[in-house]
Amino acid sequence: MPYTDSTLRLLGQDGILVKDDRVEKYHQAIEHLDEKDFREFFRVMTVVRRFDVEAGNLQRQGHMALWVPSIGQEAAQVGSAFASRPQDHIFPAYREHSVAYIRGLDLLDIIRMLRGVTNGGWDPKKTNNFHLYTLVLATQTLHATGYAMGIGYDGACSTGDLDKDEAVMVYFGDGASSEGDTNEALIFAQSYQTPQVFFLQNNHWAISVPVRVQSRTPLFERAAGFGLPSVQIDGNDVLMSYAATRLSMDAARSGQGPHFIEALTYRIGAHTTSDDPTKYRDDDELKFWQAHDPIDRFRSFLEGRGTESAFFENVAEEAEDYAADIRKRTLEIQDPPLEQIFRDVFTEDHTVMTQEWEWLKEYTQSFEEGA
Amino acid sequence: MHELPMAKAINEGLRTAMVANNKVMVMGEDIAQLGGVFRVTEGLQEQFGPNRIVDTPLAESGIVGTAIGLAMRGYRPVCEIQFDGFVYPAFDQIVTQLAKQTARHEGTQSFPVVIRIPYGGHIGAVEHHQESPEAYFAHTAGLRVISPATPNDAYWMIQEAIASDDPVIYLEPKSRYWHKGPVDDATPAQPMNRAVIAREGSDVTLVGHGAMVSMLHQVAEIAQSEGVSVEIVDLRSLSPLDYPTIEASVAKTQHLVVAQEAPSNASVGSEIAATMTEKAFYVMEAPVLRVSGFNTPFPPARLEGQYLPDVDRILDAIDRSLAY
Secondary structure, three states: OOOOOOOEOOEOOOOOEOOOHHHHHHHHHOOOOOHHHHHHHHHHHHHHHHHHHHHHHHHHOOOOOOOOOOOOOHHHHHHHHHHOOOOOEEEOOOOOHHHHHHOOOOOHHHHHHHHOOOOOOOOHHHOOOEOOOOOOOOHHHHHHHHHHHHHHHHOOOOOOOOOOOOOEEEEEEOOHHHOHHHHHHHHHHHHOOOOEEEEEEEOOEEOOEEHHHHOOOOHHHHHHHHOOOEEEEEOOOHHHHHHHHHHHHHHHHHHHOOEEEEEEOOOOOOOOOOOOHHHOOOHHHHHHHHHOOHHHHHHHHHHHOOOOHHHHHHHHHHHHHHHHHHHHHHHOOOOOOHHHHOOOOOOOOOHHHHHHHHHHHHHHHHHHHHO | OEEEEHHHHHHHHHHHHHHHOOOEEEEEOOOOOOOOOOOOOOOHHHHHOOOOEEEOOOOHHHHHHHHHHHHHOOOEEEEEOOOHHHOHHHHHHHHHHHHHHHHHOOOOOOOOOEEEEEEOOOOOOOOOOOOOOHHHHHOOOOOEEEOOOOHHHHHHHHHHHHHOOOOEEEEEEHHHOOOEEEEOOOOOOOOOOOOEEEEOOOOEEEEEOOOHHHHHHHHHHHHHHOOOOEEEEEOOEEEOOOHHHHHHHHHHHOOEEEEEEEEOOOOHHHHHHHHHHHHHOOOOOOOOEEEEEOOOOOOOHHHHHHHOOOHHHHHHHHHHHHHO
């Protein structure tokens, strides 16, 4: 079964709030959210999904080397990202498009990276501490933990001021949970009691390998072995994702050490545009998760609260406009200058590399002179 | 000016850097209470406390990976890897992350991480404790790779490595840890990316780095007694290699022998041989010769004397070069 008896949710599949003792404290964690917030959750999920579809189309039309879809995982990302605070640092893997959007990244920067004009794409200092995508699985878990160690050394957490105390959130997946780096990050995090949340999106597939090959133990239960409090949530419930992240991040920033969240969700699309999930995935499983779509569920919730249809129409229109704008700007992206091969490899002169750049300039110019 | 063994000179260099900048910190296995298995960090935790001299869990990828995060936060971490053969669990973080982060960030963030690695043989130790892995790092763009041969260079180059905004692999020739030499703490040594002429001569240029340099001095003394004048180039930097200094020496001697403990295949010595062939083909009277460890795993320690280049093998190479 995709969900377990331990899976916590606030919003039932029917879009109606679940009330039971197990989730009481999570309901309290969303009490301060109002209709405006809920509409914003829905808007972002919808716009980013439309962006995702457009980016996939652009790749198919030859405008990108690769696209990494996140369709189906919007609730896990949108809830958790809205639960972070402005002073927090976010270390993504490479599929966190909704988180990027919420932290203020121009999503064209992701396209620039996957089009092959940059290996990075943005400056985390200018994107509300949303760090670069990391393509080598799980390496970012250690960067996040090191960053969180630094917050501790700086005394920038545990003062009791939730609006100032800093914390770190790192995103990774069920596949990355098997990497040594993830396990080492969990060990370092508990050793130094870092202000940090490990946010695991279990989308059930590491390319073609199902999560049962990664672990016979539910992944959130592994955290106990490292000494971290952990919880398994329904990752397609945006409210639960918000609530669990809010409580965990605020506990972490308040001196209660690292926390661990496993969000059960599903990669509706392929791993990347280079993948073909029909070769390894069961149709019934896909249908189950399509029936548990996070945006549909939240729309039911909003409709149940009386949100007027004009709102949904406006959001759909905005999503179309956003996609059209992305398409237009993707087609305008210029190739990087030749110098970028050498630029910023070192901060100071590296004589051997500098000579190669001098040589390449002369070599290139020799063709221009000959012409 | 005072006499210090190299291990103590590095200790003094670390201490000076930590006093100068409170963002400098050292992290590694057994470095705090114990002072490191070679005692290089001895006494530092008492002076700087547990937040700046950090005993880590036993996980090398964890050490380097968290150092990268600390650098993002504004720290200047110095990582100690306990032995050469134990750096490989951290290899991925060094090669795919640390070396490429500055470029990936398009220069908006620097990564001033130093990785100290005791390396090389001649200590009779068990497997994985005597290796010379420098070629792996010199091959990787984005890393500076340096290795001091003297206590004075060790003292100054560790400080320069820490001050650099680039990642630096700082290779410590562990067989030289306990050898004393003069340290002039008033006059900075040559910049860390420069080779130096460690001995002037006119007949043949011997190039080496780290512990090999002291052996080259022995070779030069014997050669001198046989009427051959040897010039020694102490490389100090393996990335970048200081070719102008090597070229100038070869222009004088017309003969070049490169000695290294590492196996020859795809090694730093091979790179020097290839490049000097390009740069100085008509100057040289003989092909560049390499004297290296054999292309085998490092053997059991009782055979290291036959595996590693020794004085006789280097003298033999000089004879072959001059007789060419």
